[in-house]
Amino acid sequence: MNCFTLPTAARIADIETDNYRTKTFILDVRLEAAPGQFIMAWLPRFDEKPFSLVSADPVTLMITAVGPFTRLVHELQVGDLLWLRGPFGRGFDAPATSRRIALVGGGYGVAPLLWLARRQLAQDAHVTAIIGARTKADLLYAHRFATLADTLGAGVLTVRLTTEDGSAGVHGRVTDVLAPLLNTGQLDAIYACGPHGMLHALTQLARRTTVPCQMSWEAYMRCAIGICGACEHDGKVLCMDGPVLAL
Numbered sequence: 747m748n749c750f751t752l753p754t755a756a757r758i759a760d761i762e763t764d765n766y767r768t769k770t771f772i773l774d775v776r777l778e779a780a781p782g783q784f785i786m787a788w789l790p791r792f793d794e795k796p797f798s799l800v801s802a803d804p805v806t807l808m809i810t811a812v813g814p815f816t817r818l819v820h821e822l823q824v825g826d827l828l829w830l831r832g833p834f835g836r837g838f839d840a841p842a843t844s845r846r847i848a849l850v851g852g853g854y855g856v857a858p859l860l861w862l863a864r865r866q867l868a869q870d871a872h873v874t875a876i877i878g879a880r881t882k883a884d885l886l887y888a889h890r891f892a893t894l895a896d897t898l899g900a901g902v903l904t905v906r907l908t909t910e911d912g913s914a915g916v917h918g919r920v921t922d923v924l925a926p927l928l929n930t931g932q933l934d935a936i937y938a939c940g941p942h943g944m945l946h947a948l949t950q951l952a953r954r955t956t957v958p959c960q961m962s963w964e965a966y967m968r969c970a971i972g973i974c975g976a977c978e979h980d981g982k983v984l985c986m987d988g989p990v991l992a993l
C-alpha cells in the first residue's frame with residue numbers, strides 16, 4: 747500500500763519497551779514514505795495524533811506517553827488495532843553528496859533518525875549521531891544506534907550521547923557536542939529532530955556557519971492536509987511544508 751487516505755486499521759505485531767515512558771509499536775502494514783514523514787494515529791471515539799515514522803516497512807512508531815492519547819496507546823497489546831492515515835509532510839531531503847553528516851535528536855525526536863542514518867550509511871555517508879535527553883533514563887534508541895555502529899566498524903557511524911544531568915555521555919546538551927564538530931569544518935549537513943528549545947539553539951549555532959541544516963518541527967496537528975491551520979509555524983503550514991524545514 748502506498749498511502750492511507752482514510753484511517754486504516756493496522757494490527758500491532760510487536761511492542762518493544764524503550765524506557766519508562768516510551769514504547770515502540772511495530773504494525774502489520776507497510777507504506778511508501780521517507781524518513782521525517784509522519785502518520786496520524788487514531789483511536790476511534792477518542793483522538794488522533796501525529797507520530798514520526800521510525801520505519802515504513804513495516805510501519806513502526808515510537809510513542810512516548812505524555813498525555814491522554816499516548817497513555818491509552820500504551821495500554822494496547824499485541825494483536826490490538828491502531829488506525830492510521832498518511833504518510834504526510836515533507837521528510838529530510840538528504841542528498842547522497844552529503845558525505846559527512848550529523849544527526850541530532852532530542853527526546854522522542856530520535857524517532858525518524860535511525861531510518862535516516864541507515865539510508866545515508868547505505869550511500870556511504872559518515873554519520874555522527876548526537877542523541878540528547880534530560881537524564882540517562884530518558885535517552886532513546888542509544889542502544890539501537892550503538893548496535894548499528896558495532897556492525898559497521900570504526901569511523902562510519904559515531905554515536906555521542908548527552909544528558910543534562912550528566913548521568914550518561916557528555917554532561918550538557920546536544921549543541922555542546924555539535925559546536926566543536928562544526929568548528930572542525932568537517933561537516934556537510936545537519937539533520938535534526940527534537941523539542942523546540944533544542945531546535946532554536948541549533949538554529950543559532952547553524953546560522954554561524956554555512957553548513958546546511960534541516961530540522962523537523964513539532965506542531966499541533968488536526969487535519970494533516972493543510973486545511974485547518976492548526977500547525978502554522980513561522981508562516982508555514984507544517985503538515986504540508988514540513989515538518990522538516992531547511993534553515
Ligand SMILES: Cc1cc2nc3c(=O)[nH]c(=O)nc-3n(C[C@H](O)[C@H](O)[C@H](O)COP(=O)(O)OP(=O)(O)OC[C@H]3O[C@@H](n4cnc5c(N)ncnc54)[C@H](O)[C@@H]3O)c2cc1C
Binds near residue numbers: 784797
Ligand atoms: C510531526 C510530528 C511528529 C511527532 N512524532 C512523535 C513521535 O515519534 N513520538 C512521540 O511520542 N510523539 C511524537 N509527536 C508528538 C505527539 O503527537 C504529541 O506528544 C501528542 O500530542 C501526544 O498526545 P497526548 O494526548 O498523549 O498528549 P497531549 O495532551 O496532546 O500533550 C501532552 C503534553 O505535550 C504537549 N504537546 C503535545 N503536542 C505538542 C506539540 N505538537 N507541540 C508542542 N507541545 C505539544 C502538550 O502541551 C502537553 O503539555 C509528534 C508530533 C508531530 C507534530
Ligand code: FES
Binds near residue numbers: 968973976977983984
Ligand atoms: S494540521 Fe491542519 S493545516 Fe496542518
